[in-house]
Amino acid sequence: MALENTLIQEKLTQKFGNSVTNFATMRDIFTLEVNKDKVHEVIQFLKDDEELNFHFLTDLAGIHYPDNNVDEQFALTYQLHNWIENTRIRIKTFLNGENPEVQTITDLFLCSNWMEREAWDFYGIKFTGHPQLKRILNMDEMVSHPMRKEFPMEDGGRTDKDDRFFGRTPVNC
Amino acid sequence: MSDLLLSPEQRYAKIIEEKRNEDGSELNVLNLGPTHPATHGIFQNILLMDGERILEAEPTVGYIHRAFEKIAENRPFYQINVLTDRMNYCSSPINNMAWWMTVEKLLNIEVPKRAQYLRVIVMELARIADHLICNSILGVDTGAYTGFLYVFQFREKIYEIYEEICGARLTTNMGRIGGFEREWSDEAFKKLNTFLEEFPVAWKEFENLFERNRIFIDRTVNVGPISAEKAMQYGFTGPNLRAAGIDYDVRKAAPYSSYEDFEFDVPVGKSGDTYDRFCVRNAEVWESISIIKQALAKLPDGPYHADVPDYYLPPKEDVYHNMESLIYHFKIVMGEVPVPVEEIYHAVEGGNGELGFYLISDGSRTPYRLKMRRPCYIYYQAYPEMIKGSMLSDAIVILSSLNVIAGELDA
Amino acid sequence: MSETKTNMVAPPEGVSGEGFFATKLSDVVGLARANSLWPLPFATSCCGIEFMATMASHYDLARFGSERVSFSPRQADMLMVMGTISKKMAPILRQVYEQMSEPRWVISVGACACSGGVFDTYSVLQGIDKVIPVDVYVPGCPPRPEQIVQGVMQLQELVKNESVRRRNSPEYKELLASYNL
Numbered sequence: 001m002a003l004e005n006t007l008i009q010e011k012l013t014q015k016f017g018n019s020v021t022n023f024a025t026m027r028d029i030f031t032l033e034v035n036k037d038k039v040h041e042v043i044q045f046l047k048d049d050e051e052l053n054f055h056f057l058t059d060l061a062g063i064h065y066p067d068n069n070v071d072e073q074f075a076l077t078y079q080l081h082n083w084i085e086n087t088r089i090r091i092k093t094f095l096n097g098e099n100p101e102v103q104t105i106t107d108l109f110l111c112s113n114w115m116e117r118e119a120w121d122f123y124g125i126k127f128t129g130h131p132q133l134k135r136i137l138n139m140d141e142m143v144s145h146p147m148r149k150e151f152p153m154e155d156g157g158r159t160d161k162d163d164r165f166f167g168r169t170p171v172n173c
Numbered sequence: 174m175s176d177l178l179l180s181p182e183q184r185y186a187k188i189i190e191e192k193r194n195e196d197g198s199e200l201n202v203l204n205l206g207p208t209h210p211a212t213h214g215i216f217q218n219i220l221l222m223d224g225e226r227i228l229e230a231e232p233t234v235g236y237i238h239r240a241f242e243k244i245a246e247n248r249p250f251y252q253i254n255v256l257t258d259r260m261n262y263c264s265s266p267i268n269n270m271a272w273w274m275t276v277e278k279l280l281n282i283e284v285p286k287r288a289q290y291l292r293v294i295v296m297e298l299a300r301i302a303d304h305l306i307c308n309s310i311l312g313v314d315t316g317a318y319t320g321f322l323y324v325f326q327f328r329e330k331i332y333e334i335y336e337e338i339c340g341a342r343l344t345t346n347m348g349r350i351g352g353f354e355r356e357w358s359d360e361a362f363k364k365l366n367t368f369l370e371e372f373p374v375a376w377k378e379f380e381n382l383f384e385r386n387r388i389f390i391d392r393t394v395n396v397g398p399i400s401a402e403k404a405m406q407y408g409f410t411g412p413n414l415r416a417a418g419i420d421y422d423v424r425k426a427a428p429y430s431s432y433e434d435f436e437f438d439v440p441v442g443k444s445g446d447t448y449d450r451f452c453v454r455n456a457e458v459w460e461s462i463s464i465i466k467q468a469l470a471k472l473p474d475g476p477y478h479a480d481v482p483d484y485y486l487p488p489k490e491d492v493y494h495n496m497e498s499l500i501y502h503f504k505i506v507m508g509e510v511p512v513p514v515e516e517i518y519h520a521v522e523g524g525n526g527e528l529g530f531y532l533i534s535d536g537s538r539t540p541y542r543l544k545m546r547r548p549c550y551i552y553y554q555a556y557p558e559m560i561k562g563s564m565l566s567d568a569i570v571i572l573s574s575l576n577v578i579a580g581e582l583d584a
Numbered sequence: 585m586s587e588t589k590t591n592m593v594a595p596p597e598g599v600s601g602e603g604f605f606a607t608k609l610s611d612v613v614g615l616a617r618a619n620s621l622w623p624l625p626f627a628t629s630c631c632g633i634e635f636m637a638t639m640a641s642h643y644d645l646a647r648f649g650s651e652r653v654s655f656s657p658r659q660a661d662m663l664m665v666m667g668t669i670s671k672k673m674a675p676i677l678r679q680v681y682e683q684m685s686e687p688r689w690v691i692s693v694g695a696c697a698c699s700g701g702v703f704d705t706y707s708v709l710q711g712i713d714k715v716i717p718v719d720v721y722v723p724g725c726p727p728r729p730e731q732i733v734q735g736v737m738q739l740q741e742l743v744k745n746e747s748v749r750r751r752n753s754p755e756y757k758e759l760l761a762s763y764n765l
Contacts (some may be wrong), residue, residue: 026516027278028427056405059518061531077531079518083421086482111408114554122242132177137235137583138707139672146243146706153243154704157714165572208626209677212654215628215673236673237628239706255702262630306633325640332637343630344724580629583670 003085005030008052015045028081031090039078039093040103045109046089054089055078057105061116062123066097066149073097074125078105078110099108104130122147181219188221188229191313200228203565207236212572213310214579218557225564230557234550238583245543248277248457249508251350253543258344260547261581264303268293268336269347274429275519275530276350280484280512288352289431291467294365295338295347296430296521297468301372302331303524304412304454304461307576310385311451314390314573317569325374326419334368337361347519350480351485365469373462380455390448397559397571398446407555410548411526413575416453417445423522435467447574454576483510492528508538525549525576549581593619600736610748614756617661617687618743619649621736624660626680628667631694633728635666643729648736659682662739663716668696669709682765684749689743691735692718695725717759 005025012020012032016161019038024031032040046054065073072094080089095102103111103126116127117136124145127131135142144151163169176184182202189200206217215236221229241256248256257268270292277284284292309321332342337360339347348354376584399409406418414421422439424432440456442449478485482501491498504510514536520529526548535541545566553574560568596615598607609689623645624682627635638645639650639653669677683692692712694709697702700710711716719742722735 029518031516057408058520058527059529059531059544059546061542063533079531083426086426088518090516109408110403110406111551113548113556118550134178135235137238139235146240149505149705151243151570152707153240153247155700155706155708155710158704158710210625210653214632235670236676237668238672238707239670239703240707241667242707244703259630259702262633265641290633295588322641325637326642329637329640329642342728343634 003052003082003087005090008089011049011052012042012045016042026090029088029090030104031092033090033095036093036102039076039091040105040108042091043078043080044108046091052082054082054087056081056083057109057112057115058088059121060112062119063124063146064123064148065134067124068094068097070097074100074123076102076119076125100125101128102126103128106130124148179566181221181229184231185219185221185229186581198223205565207233207569211561212569214577215583216572216577216579218568220565220568225566227560227563227565227568230568232553232556235555235583237579239580241545242543242584245540247539249506249538250540251505253540254348255344258346259580260545260584261303261524261528261549261578262343263306263578264299265343266347266522267303267521268528269345270296270430270525271519271521271528272530273348273350274518275532276484277413277479278519279515279517279532279534280350280481282351282479282481282484284352284430284433284479285476286473288477288479290472291353291357291477292348292430293432293435295335295466296364297464298331298334300461300524301458301577302328306455306459307573308383308451311393311447311570311573312389314570315389317382317386317389320379323355323375323382324379327375330364330368330372332340333363334364337364349478349485351481352476354478354486355488356477362469365465365473368427369462369466369469373459374393376455376458376462384452384455392567393445393448393451393574395444395566396447397563397574398444399559400445400556402557403558404445404552407552409526410552411522411524412453412457413445413450413552414526415440416442416449417537418443423520423527427520429519429521434471435464437464447570450574465536505563510538512536512538518547523548525578525581526552545584547581547584549577550584553577553582611744613748614744614746617746618740621648621650621662621689621740621743622652622654622660622679623650623662623664623736624654624657624684626663626665626677628669628673629696631666631697634726634729635664635693635732638732639727645733646735648740650732650736657681658685660684661688662736663688663690665690665697665712666693668701668703669712670707671709672707674686674709674712674715677712678715679765687743687746689719689739690716691720691722691739693722693732693735694727695723698723701725714725715763716765717763 009023020032021033046052058081061077063075074095076093078091104161119125120133121135121137179485185202192200199222203220203222207215219231219232220227245253254272257272258265260268284360305324309324312320335345338357339345399417401417401419404414418441420439420441439462440453442453487498487502492502515534520527529546530542531544533542559571596607596611699706699710720735720739722731724731741760
């Protein structure tokens with residue numbers, strides 16, 4: 001018997017009221033939005049509730065929306081999975097553009113440790129309460145956060161590239 | 174400030190000092206990697222050692238961080254395939270196909286049955302190649318070089334099959350949106366059949382060399398065990414999880430590319446130690462062989478790609494001689510084909526576990542955001558805990574049995 | 585010798601007579617060096633897997649006198665850099681190169697090591713020749729084992745014809761100085 005989306009929605013709205021919004025089914029995954037202050041509680045509820053039992057954290061991804069208003073410039077998506085019922089759920093939360101901060105979930109899932117470090121490294125999202133929030137993939141000396149949209153992809157040190165041949169100047173050749 | 178934010182050397186200095194004051198014993202710090210020959214890749218671990226025993230370990234990753242996700246935001250869908258090759262380079266076709274399936278899911282493309290079966294065949298071949306490398310290298314690390322030489326020639330044979338299919342050996346860049354770029358040649362099927370005849374014999378021999386080998390058992394049983402709960406907490410998937418006793422396999426849980434048509438078992442271990450991981454991989458190779466045989470037997474006729482001219486790059490000859498193909502080619506390359514605005518997550522069973530692509534599309538020719546769920550990156554976190562208290566030589570064996578691929582780890 | 589399948593290395597030019605053979609010392613040294621190049625594999629990613637294939641039975645680099653893979657930079661002659669070198673990795677590569685004793689040669693295997701390859705990004709070093717001097721470039725992504733073997737053969741040619749005094753020459757010192765080595 002598969003876990004019904006309506007049941008999840010019912011349980012969550014009953015418990016968290018207005019903090020959980022925008023329930024939708026995107027293709028095969030049930031998604032919802034959570035207020036950033038409630039993320040930890042919602043995930044804990046999803047994990048601990050006997051009926052819901054989302055016990056596996058599949059993925060945690062940071063996203064940057066520079067064009068949104070300042071309170072919604074960063075987003076985090078958590079994907080949880082219930083292996084027994086074989087149901088996935090995706091939780092999205094929006095964070096402030098100037099001071100992206102959210103509570104860590106390392107106390108719930110050990111694997112979120114490096115995922116959160118990655119999000120910090122790439123986007124500069126602070127996870128309060130994280131035991132070891134330092135850069136992971138990039139060099140420690142780096143100051144900016146490379147996955148933000150304004151950060152250039154290409155290496156700045158190349159001298160052999162002629163912009164004319166890449167269509168990056170108004171006058172080509 | 175938490176202690177963990179310090180560099181490991183600083184952190185260890187305190188522990189060493191305390192220990193010296195306590196009973197006068199001398200601990201030392203050992204830097205293993207990042208170019209240590211025993212670690213097969215770029216892994217650095219700074220270890221706190223008490224003689225031969227490891228007390229603490231701190232891994233540093235990112236030595237080949239190549240910014241896949243950043244590049245992906247700047248490349249059209251059909252060029253991202255090149256990046257997926259270089260992620261888990263031991264089983265690149267699985268990565269390729271996983272990416273195409275993600276895009277097809279986004280674009281709502283139905284792939285013909287024949288193409289799906291061909292994909293299954295090539296993915297299982299890749300799984301064999303992946304497990305074969307992992308297990309034979311585990312043999313090398315425990316001091317048995319012969320097995321490695323035995324089975325490595327069969328990896329060469331798998332590469333020859335890849336070459337017949339797509340022209341490349343390692344970084345295959347195989348397939349297109351909707352199927353394959355060309356029909357498989359007769360030679361490919363011929364080589365595949367020879368492989369299916371010869372390989373099981375060699376694999377049986379390889380298994381016999383190891384499975385009841387006294388030295389191998391002593392080196393691997395109860396080395397680096399992980400319990401099912403811990404494995405789940407640490408986000409283990411794939412053979413490493415199954416060795417701990419949980420039968421989660423994406424091929425069964427959410428069948429893709431017609432996996433539901435084939436009969437296969439999901440081998441599981443008990444204790445999650447190195448020996449179990451070895452045996453689970455061995456057993457999976459047999460399942461893969463059986464899946465390939467079933468797929469070959471049931472292989473339907475039909476087109477090798479979906480009829481989606483909006484997304485499927487036409488053959489080059491047609492582009493030169495056929496008006497419509499030229500138009501479609503232009504439209505695809507210039508990014509003027511419609512792409513839905515959606516968020517998609519698609520997962521496949523990769524060589525090391527659940528390989529997922531989380532794709533956010535904003536309707537343009539490039540992804541808005543592409544998050545790759547790289548299984549290695551997630552389960553490598555458990556490594557320090559797994560080697561704590563074991564000998565240094567066991568740490569090497571545990572690392573190779575986990576099959577951590579540097580390219581996938583660092584993205 | 586012509587009946588056997590064994591290929592012997594051809595002797596250098598010289599004068600031979602009954603019981604003696606006279607040639608230049610540098611030729612003999614070059615010959616000896618070229619046929620016993622000990623590789624130090626600095627394998628980071630995909631190309632490293634192709635290097636494994638090159639060393640294994642099918643392609644067998646040992647035929648060219650590179651049987652012993654030396655993992656200690658002190659004992660190696662030929663540094664084979666295979667795979668992407670990120671900026672985080674660059675100082676380590678340099679350190680390994682500095683630890684090698686003269687004469688030392690470098691082969692850069694694969695597009696990433698030669699030029700950064702497809703990874704023109706903020707985190708990848710755009711070619712190892714930015715930090716250490718390179719003797720032979722092997723293109724390809726990854727190069728086939730045959731190509732790697734050919735790269736080694738090219739290097740053998742270089743080694744054979746190198747003057748024994750080259751490493752003391754001002755040009756060579758200037759080259760190293762340009763890399764701050």
